[in-house]
Amino acid sequence: GVVTVAEMLSVAAFDEGRYAQAFPSFGSERMGAPVVAFCRIDDREIRTREPIAEPDALIVQDATLLHQVDLFSGLRPAGWIVINSSRTFDEVGVGALAARFRHDRLLTVPATELALRHIGRPIPNTVLLGGFCAASGIVSLAALEQAIRERFTGETARGNVAAAREAHEWVASEMRELADATAD
Numbered sequence: 573g574v575v576t577v578a579e580m581l582s583v584a585a586f587d588e589g590r591y592a593q594a595f596p597s598f599g600s601e602r603m604g605a606p607v608v609a610f611c612r613i614d615d616r617e618i619r620t621r622e623p624i625a626e627p628d629a630l631i632v633q634d635a636t637l638l639h640q641v642d643l644f645s646g647l648r649p650a651g652w653i654v655i656n657s658s659r660t661f662d663e664v665g666v667g668a669l670a671a672r673f674r675h676d677r678l679l680t681v682p683a684t685e686l687a688l689r690h691i692g693r694p695i696p697n698t699v700l701l702g703g704f705c706a707a708s709g710i711v712s713l714a715a716l717e718q719a720i721r722e723r724f725t726g727e728t729a730r731g732n733v734a735a736a737r738e739a740h741e742w743v744a745s746e747m748r749e750l751a752d753a754t755a756d
Contacts, residue, residue: 573633577697578609580723584705584715585613593618613710629708631700632656633683638666650674654704656696658682676750679707681739690735691728702736706743713740 575596582592596609610624629652630643637643638655644666647653653673655661657680661670670678681703683696690699698720705716713736720732 573697574609578611583719584711656683691731698732702739703743706740
C-alpha cells in the first residue's frame with residue numbers, strides 16, 4: 573500500500589509535467605514490519621537519490637503506528653500530516669505532538685471506511701491520496717485519477733477513483749469549514 577501510494581503520487585506529478593521519484597525503504601526488519609515509502613516532487617530535475625530526512629508531508633495509513641514508530645521525526649513545522657482515522661489527533665493520542673505543526677495542515681481522513689464502501693476492501697492508500705491532494709494541492713485530482721487508472725484496471729480502477737474522489741471532496745469540505753470557523 574505505501575509503496576503504491578508513493579508511486580501513484582509521483583506518476584500524478586509527472587503527468588502534470590513535474591519531476592518526481594518514488595522509492596521504498598525496507599530495513600532488515602521481520603516480515604510484516606512497518607514499511608516506509610518516499611516521494612520527491614519538484615519543478616526542476618531531481619538529482620539526489622538520498623533518503624528523505626526532512627519531509628514536507630506525512631501520510632499515515634495505519635494509525636496504530638503512531639505510538640510504535642517516531643513518524644513525526646524530521647517533519648517540517650509547516651508540513652502536512654494526513655492520518656487514516658475517523659478520530660481526531662487528540663483522540664488517537666498525538667494531540668501534543670500535533671501541536672508543533674500548523675493546525676490547518678493536520679488531517680484525519682476515514683480512509684478505511686471510504687475504501688470499504690468504494691473498493692470493498694480495507695485498503696486506504698488511494699483514499700488518503702485523494703484527501704492529501706485536496707489539502708495540499710501538490711497534484712490535481714484529475715492527475716491522481718489518471719495515475720490510478722494507469723495503475724489499476726476495470727472495477728478496481730473505478731472503485732479507487734471513486735474512493736479518492738470522495739476523500740478529496742470530504743477534505744475540501746472540512747477545509748472550508750475550518751476556514752469559515754477561523755474567519756469568524
